[in-house]
Amino acid sequence: MRKRKQAGRQSNARRQAVAVLISVLDQGRSLASAKTAVQTLPEQRERSFAMELANGVLRWRFKLDAVLAQLLNKPLRKKDHDLHYLLMIALYELMELATPDYAVVNEAVAETKQLGKPWAAGLVNGVLRAFIRDRETLLSVDEEVARFSHPQWLLDCLKQDWPDDWQRIVAANNQRPPMWLRVNSEKISRDAYAAMLEQQGIQYTLHPHAVSALLLASPMPVQDLPGFDNGLVSVQDAGAQLAAQLLSPHSGDRVLDLCAAPGGKTCHLLELEPAIEMVAVELEAERMHMLEQNLERLGLSARLITADASNAKSWWDGTAFDRILVDAPCSASGVIRRHPDIKSLRMLSDLDALAQIQQQILQQAWLMLKSGGELLYVTCSVLRQENEHQVEQLLLSNSDASECPINEDWGTPCQFGRQLLPGEEQADGFFYAKLAKAG
Ligand SMILES: C[S@@+](CC[C@H](N)C(=O)[O-])C[C@H]1O[C@@H](n2cnc3c(N)ncnc32)[C@H](O)[C@@H]1O
Incomplete structure (x- = not known):
């Protein structure tokens, strides 16, 4: 029976x-x-x-x-x-x-x-x-x-951009994704949360560089995580968690998160430094609703604007920002293990349109950055057209822009910015570049 x-x-x-x-x-x-x-x-x-x-x-x-x-x-x-x-x-x-x-x-x-x-x-x-x-x-x-179970166009791009690493990238893309947690440092330390997991017999490891990140030995439903409903913890890949750490806003900063939903990085920024004025912009109302729910569960607040980040004059009040995060829409070629549909849905012809919107959003963001301010450009892509080429274009067209090198023990330095390849330290693939505006 x-x-x-x-x-x-x-x-x-x-x-x-x-x-x-x-x-x-x-x-x-x-x-x-x-x-x-x-x-x-x-x-x-x-x-x-x-x-x-x-x-x-x-x-x-x-x-x-x-x-x-x-x-x-x-x-x-x-x-x-x-x-x-x-x-x-x-x-x-x-x-x-x-x-x-x-x-x-x-x-x-x-x-x-x-x-x-x-x-x-x-x-x-x-x-x-x-x-x-x-x-x-x-x-x-x-x-x-x-x-390799990848479309030919993507294999060709990976071979061209990562001639020594493409097979490693492809192998990581074909793995099942692990489950990473982000401990809400505003409510509890990572060590104290780890002790709660131990009490319940849940096995984990800590990320060596992402300070709030904790890897579960096996994925589990969020409802079974201690303190999830009370906002002690969220699900977020360790690679995504490095972004808020790199932007590292100070108390009192006015921070703009462009392309913000579902709000993983918005919330992480607020958890790391609650005394910031956070403005989050997102194009899609439905996705903005997810951001709202995440803020609510975590007990955080931000000013939310549902608008097009590539057209700031339609919503920006003219007050500049100390820190800006541009987590641009991209091919998502660094997170294929988590979104295997990308292999079938993304086309080579999408890349030029994505590159165009990425540059438009970056250029608009630059206008809204204070002199002396810093901008972090992030994608979950491993393709150079969406990453260092975008940064190069911004640097060439703005004489007040300079790169702040990201000197870390993880990832691979690129001509501009730094790349975390999928699977490194069991994290997703992300690109990060930090730019400063002359004061
Ligand atoms: C990579 S996701 C952002 C993930 C988010 N930062 C997080 O950490 O949870 C990119 C987001 O940009 C949004 N987006 C795409 N084009 C946009 C535009 N022109 N203006 C504002 N948001 C846009 C997408 O709807 C999507 O939610």
Whole structure:
């Protein structure tokens, strides 16, 4: 009876994972917005399993496509993409998860009925059994797109920008992301919070450079974290946490956070130095709402402006800022392990448009910076076009701008700024550059 109930739950999870994959791969929606469907599953275990399947398929999508192409006589029709994704899910389970082979096949075959396509039971059964029989040969594909499970354009960019590191970057992108916490230093020290985790038998390690960061040995639902609802802790990657530390505002500073939602860095800045006047700007109202909720949970406050950072005259009152954070919209090529949908949704043609908006936002930010003030430019990208080239352009076009070198023990110095590559100290990939305005 218990076994049957569990099988039912997993079957719901598989069906939701198929729906998520249709949303992302056929309709071009982001995984973050597509996954809201999964939230309707009643149990946390089902929700986690559905997301494990959707993330896993998106992570290995290019390899799974290559394997499936060898197993199907011809591609499935568009109206049968649900079956294509059902097969990908089953192949992912066979490749990466501990589900026994017979259970994967049985579940996938049963699922064809739930999808209203019982005619496909034989096809699904045949494809999966053929994979199990000849797994090693089918997986030893030559093409690098399949081998590294990345689109060719991205592999080409990574090879060009990081000729000695691209394979390491790609390997990190294909890992499951770890769960990092940011301890709210306004409420509790990292050591005191670590002691609370120990009391509950939750294992962790500390980041050597990000002063508020703590890595959980295994991810867990936030509701199970001690003090989460009371704002003792937030979920934020260690690489993202280095930004507030680098900007390091002083008491009384007027600080502008452009491109602020969902507010990880806004809140971290306020936790590190509560006596600042914080103004946070975000283009999208829905995302601004997330920032509002985060501030509320953490007991922090900021002036929130829903507006376009690339057009300051529409909202800026003319009073300059001591510190500005520009956490620009970007390709997100440094956080692929956390957002594997990027591999499928991002295109090479997006890069020029992103570079243009990044430069517009940077130039507007520069106008709003006080003489003697400092600006931190951050992206979660590893591509030089979005990073050091942006900084170079700003320096060339503003004679009052100079670079403050970031001399730290982590990351890689670039011509301008510093790059943390994905996977270093188990953090995401981020770029940081600090600029000072002549006083
Ligand atoms: C990298 S995310 C910011 C993450 C945020 N700083 C944090 O730490 O939680 C970039 C944000 O910029 C916003 N954005 C994009 N274009 C913008 C614009 N022209 N003006 C203001 N915000 C913009 C996006 O909606 C997105 O929320």
